[in-house]
Amino acid sequence: MRVALVENSGNLFGGGQHSFLQLLGAFSQAIEPLVVVPAWGSFADAAAQRARVVVVPMPSLRNSAPFGWIHAGIRLAAVFRRHGIELVHANGSRCMLYAGTVARLCGLPVVWHVRINDPDPALDWLLQRLASTVVVNSCFVAKRFPGFQTEVIPNGVDLALFRPRTPRPELAAELGLGPHERIVLNVARCVAFKGLDRFIEVARRVVRRMPMTRFLLAGEGPLLEELQRQAADLGDRILFLGARRDVPELMALADVVLFTSLEEPFGRVVIEAMAMGIPVVAFASGGVMETVLPGETGLLVDPDDLESMAEAVLGLLSSPVERRRLGEHGQRVARRDYDIRLHARRIEALYDRCR
Known part of the structure; x- marks a missing residue:
């Protein structure tokens, strides 16, 4: 045809x-x-x-x-x-x-x-x-x-591209990431509905209690400079990476994907993370509620409860077993449905x- x-x-x-x-x-x-x-x-x-x-x-x-x-x-x-x-x-x-x-x-x-x-x-x-x-x-x-x-x-999602892989040490070195640091990633355009001001606030709360955590944001857009100003107090605990062509390699570095979009129509990043075996923390909002299975492939929290989102991230960063459990189930769901x-x-x- x-x-x-x-x-x-x-x-x-x-x-x-x-x-x-x-x-x-x-x-x-x-x-x-x-x-x-x-x-x-x-x-x-x-x-x-x-x-x-x-x-x-x-x-x-x-x-x-x-x-x-x-x-x-x-x-x-x-x-x-x-x-x-x-x-x-x-x-x-x-x-x-x-x-x-x-x-x-x-x-x-x-x-x-x-x-x-x-x-x-x-x-x-x-x-x-x-x-x-x-x-x-x-x-x-x-x-x-x-x-x-x-x-x-x-x-x-292309399962050949977004698949579990060993993190590249040279990429970690390029980004200045230490071997004992925990990595939280978001991939998003810098526009209002992606909720990136909330990403920054959650980063503050997590870093206060777990200082060896780094937050990475891959993406560009009209709000990038404003977001960088908002996050100035976090110093090198948050990195703004701009547009990237190596998203699967970035995800391989991540312990958690933190998706802060509000009223997201679908959320490609969520199924990409699931395919790679990375647990997702997101707001219970929009189309993400159809892809993230709470307690099975990730965690969902109320959009107005940033403290609960920070607690969810901290809980996963503190528990390799739980991260592995959610990640493995996410892989199975991605293969089956996406x-x-x-x-x-x-x-x-x-x-x-x-x-």
């Missing part, structure tokens, strides 16, 4: 795009993917290593003239016809408006993949009706569409039902 996978941006921004990339690499031979992006960038470059990529500019819906919309639609239709596309899969709202409208005019089924829970009242009603199927990554995101049928397919190959088969089955 020839499928056009249409993405909102040519650059990599968040977990939704990483999920789309991993799906692209996990399709069976029954799928012939064509990736359509509005511009070249880091996402397009990565996609080009897995499939053919075509650029079709898709102007902003709110800040451009109708002529630009029409021109984009004509170009998309030409791409679909030239490549013999049989189904369209749109990863986001802006590209869904373009791709969904054109797909309907061309008589093609279209899947709208929704990975965030923020409603768009101006568009959601229309996009639901353009879609043959709306697929969401969690039951939490499905609440965005009350009274509307959606298909819940959780994101997948293997990217299973995710791809579910998406392919969805394609078949749409035809």
Whole structure:
């Protein structure tokens, strides 16, 4: 089946795009993917290593003239016809408006993949009706569409990439980590809903009682400098690592993954940590409540109770046996429920039902 996978941006921004990339690499031979992006960038470059990529500019819906919309639609239709596309899969709202409208005019089924829970009242009603199927990554995101049928397919994780491994001593040395220090990691964009101010406050409480603990934050974003100022009193007990390409190696260094996001739609970092056998401490909020099994693969605490979160982290850091128990169970759950190959088969089955 020839499928056009249409993405909102040519650059990599968040977990939704990483999920789309991993799906692209996990399709069976029954799928012939064509990736359509509005511009070249880091996402397009990565996609080009897995499939053919075509650029079709898709102007902003709110800040451009109708002529630009029409021109984009004509170009998309030409791409679909030239490549013999049989189904369209749109990863986001802006590209869904373009791709969904054109797909309907061309008589093609279209899947709208929704990975965030923020409603768009101006568009959601229309996009639901353009879609043959709306697929969401969690039951939490499905609440965005009350009274509307959606298909819940959780994101997948590449188990070959995110697997237990021996920590690299040279990476620990590069980061200045001592052999007897405990490591707490978070991987997140520096934006408000990731709750990184809470990550810093939990770090303060933990370091006060267990000074040989280091907190690592991998990620960048508009709040990075503000977060660094907030954490100045922690000195070298917290490291801001910026964007990293070696997340599996960083996770291998970690004793605990501390995920402080609020109202997280899904939480890729959680299933990546589980796949690597790292226990997770997170807030009982959003889609994370569907992936973290409390007391089995990690610990969940009330979003308003930072002291309980600090206690949960301290308890795991003090108990290698409990860390191992939660980590091993997390691995089993990741293999059973979140293997990217299973995710791809579910998406392919969805394609078949749409035809």
